[in-house]
Amino acid sequence: MAQELDGWTLAYSGKVRDLYESPDASGLLMVASDRVSAFDHVLEPGIPDKGSLLTTLSLWWFERLDLPNHVISSTAVSAGGQVPDAVAGRAMVVKRLEMYPIECVVRGYLSGSGWVEYSRSQSVCGVPLPAGLNDGDRLPEPIYTPAWKAPLGLHDENITYERTVELVGEKVASRLRDLSLSTFAFSSGIAADRGLILADTKFEFGDDNGTVTLADEVLTSDSSRYWDLAAWQRGERGVSFDKQVVRDWLKANWDQHGEPPRLPDDVVRLTADRYRELITRLTA
Template sequence: MTDALDLPGWTHVYSGKVRDLYRPADGQGDRMLVVASDRVSAFDHVLSPGIPGKGELLTTLSLWWFGRLAGADGGRAIANHLTGGDVPAAVTGRAMIVRELDMLPIECVVRGYLTGSGWAEYRTAQTVCSIPLPAGLSDGDRLPEPIFTPAYKAPLGEHDENISFARAEELVGAERAAELRDTSLEIYRRAAATARARGLILADTKFEFGVDAHGVLTLADEVLTSDSSRYWDGAAWAAGTTPAERMASFDKQIVRDWLAANWDKTGTPPELPADIVTRTAGKYRELLEKLTA
């Protein structure tokens, strides 16, 4: 599954679905090297082939958002895990040197629009992660207010699990859970406003946080990328009458849709067709251009 490289000065220690982690080879300090690969995942499986250039595109977008959220957008500075240092030449453009954190076992999902697994739950229970929602909503509708719907981060190879806020409190404590919720909602609102000004809708997204040596909640991993978020075309959403028209996306929804139509989620996923790979790469690049131009 991994395409981790031998990098001078760094020792490979872990590979997730799409990123590879390294520690300094001398074992000194609390820095880590995070390398974004071109691997792509959907439905908790790593797929083949990867998306050419994906690692660099997503790293570029993450760095842009980390800068915005550090105060460049006029809001309060959100602490993040970036630290100084030069990345190895072999991974220039798709790697970040970060501080090692005590990562929290919760994915902080914020939904501003009803779709995906939230839509599936709403159809049966009129709730999303046990949060009651108004009757009569359709796939792709804007929610009255953004909602925080955490998930438990399952080990590699297992499915992440949507959980209630009460369960999040059990996992990390009431005070920390409230901080995760409030910070996630703040980041979502700021990012959604930035996207809106560029003709985009940030439908939903997920964040990961850790705690530094001083107990400070710190934004980590990737942030607001095409892999961790759903971005839609604002004009298409306003004019669309069907979910497909309304949710014209700039993310890996192309991959999800193709896989859902061609795989029953048992066994090994099929290989992605070349046109799906090409279209997905194009959407990733288009989103970066629209946001950062």
């Protein structure tokens, strides 16, 4: 549940992030919570320090990506500035944007829902792929597989590029695709230099007075799949630095009907450790 912050008005509370209106209407406060979600459910308990870890990693990437972003104040790593003390370290003050209703997903490897869809149709979001690929295989080249951001309470839906043109127009749709692919290529190179594979990720963008602007979180353990490169080269496809630990445990212990079971302490601890290790490996 979102907390009350003096002088700030809660505008939106999502599965893992809360958004507050600023006192002077100059910006928004985006707070990353310790809540963890999987299969469209918020799970119990949360992951200790998850909010601060994701915020730290987002800010690190925002500083390295050469494109406009929504950050006004990066004082989320301290108790000063515009960020309230109560959420310092896991929040940032951001611009108000007209968000595009599209999750800009880029996949360099076959995994997750992409693997499930490929198994049925030999394609992902309308993009045909070669026959004979296995779960975790590298794709011939990264593909852009957008999703429609459904209203609260509904499920996001994988869509074709042609559908994004219908939603936002050809000019914006092509800009979102090109920015997503080029940013994925750049960040994949940085990850590879540190012995990591960026298997896939999703970006979100909004309009800032005519400028397509990167928003939300970026290249975190929640929005991306990171794998250990050396392990992947040995044929080990499960060494990840994201919430795959949580997904795997749920698949083994829940039929996805009714409320999900409480996460055991060892799963929570291992997930937190993986999040921390990713930051160490990327930023050291």
